[in-house]
Amino acid sequence: MRHNKFIELVTDLEIEITEGFRIALLQIRAHKMRSILTALGVIIGIIAVTLMGSAISGIETGFERSLAVIGDDILYVEKWPWHHVDDWWNYRNRRRMETAYADQLNRIIQATPNSQLIIAVPTLNTVRSVKFGTQEVKGVYTQGTTQDFVVTSTTAFHEGRFMTDAEARAGRNVVILGYDVAEALFPTGSALDKTVMIDSNPFRVVGVYAKQGTFLGLFSFDTWAVVPLAAFQKTFSRHIDASIRVKIKDKNRTQDAISELTGAMRRVRGLQPEQKDDFSINEQEALRSTIGPIKSGIAIAGLFVTGLALFVGAIGIMNITYVSVKERTREIGTRKAVGAKRRTILLQFLIEAVSICLIGGAVGLLLSWGMCAAVAAAFPSFPMQFSLGLVGIGLIVSTLTGIFSGFAPAVSASRLDPIEALRYE
DSSP states (O other): OHHHHHHHHHHHHHHHHHHHHHHHHHHHHHTHHHHHHHHHHHHHHHHHHHHHHHHHHHHHHHHHHHHHHHOTTEEEEESSOSSOOSOHHHHHTSOOOOTHHHHHHHHHHHHSTTOSEEEEEEEEEEEEEEEETTEEEEEEEEEEEOGGGGGGOOOOEEEEOOOOHHHHHHTOOEEEEOHHHHHHHOTTSOOTTOEEEETTEEEEEEEEEOOOOEETTTEESSSEEEEEHHHHHHHTOSOSOOEEEEEESOGGGHHHHHHHHHHHHHHHHTOOTTSOOOSEEEOHHHHHHHHHHHHHHHHHHHHHHHHHHHHHHHHHHHHHHHHHHHHTHHHHHHHHHTTOOHHHHHHHHHHHHHHHHHHHHHHHHHHHHHHHHHHHHHOTTSOOOOOHHHHHHHHHHHHHHHHHHHHHHHHHHHTOOHHHHHHOO
């Protein structure tokens, strides 16, 4: 008996919901302009929440892609940390980092049983101009290093190769160019075996890196050039703070590797037990911590705009639903007089409110998708990702807004006395 009643209830609800959506669509078609203006707040709210989600998701994807270029199994021993410091003067007064530290670290690594470190590679960095004929690329990130740099790098080659051991030891004037530099200097042909001028010094091109892209659209990984360390010191300067790249065995044991490297560097620098570290060991996690405030700022701004727009939209829908109840009071009385249940009336007006919100949500999602596509086309390096998850979030938010805004008017409609409703003019 109970089972039959349950089936009957479900059947009635299906009929009422179907009929409710049919009536809702008829009412929306009958009052098109009013419905569009009512849904405007929901449209703006959905655009805000989806654009916020697209921006955050895109930034995370672009950030992880950029970190993959840097390498998640590389530690960087440098004079300065990668995070903001308040006691700037103390860091400024630290001793210089020397390229010779890499050789000393490698000897310590080889003498350490079960070391978590693989190899240490020195690098010197500066910014120079690179020319070929009348073509010139300014602001090229120029790096001097050894042949072991390839062990710590994940970058593939577009053409050519890296420097050989003989070229590195002899300090020959050879260079590996980033993709954008080679493309700018040699737009119609290969860069291999051509001689480019780096600040009026000739370097023969032996390789070109594959395209790597940008770091969140802020700077390019393809505007750089790599030369042998000895050639760098001879041509540019020896008096530049070095950066020591150290490859680790297991990125899941990064903290163990940092502890080992800290001890090794203290030995290299000759620090006494009571002395503080006068160097910094940097890793990807330091960069990850800098992206958090950016995502939080976008989320706070997006949620504020979303909440404000949805609140205004919900008030508008609630107001229009009350107006609709007043306009159709006699209709409600007639339906109740012929046996319509309170539940049926409530569902009818609730579905109308939800329908307006869903239509507004769908329009907002389409506009948001178009905006993301436009940004991606105009700024290919700026990460914007529109995912199916955002579609689900947008529809859920729209439905909840409709339920919230339509519930009170729907309840008031369902409680109308049929006799009083029939008398309403």
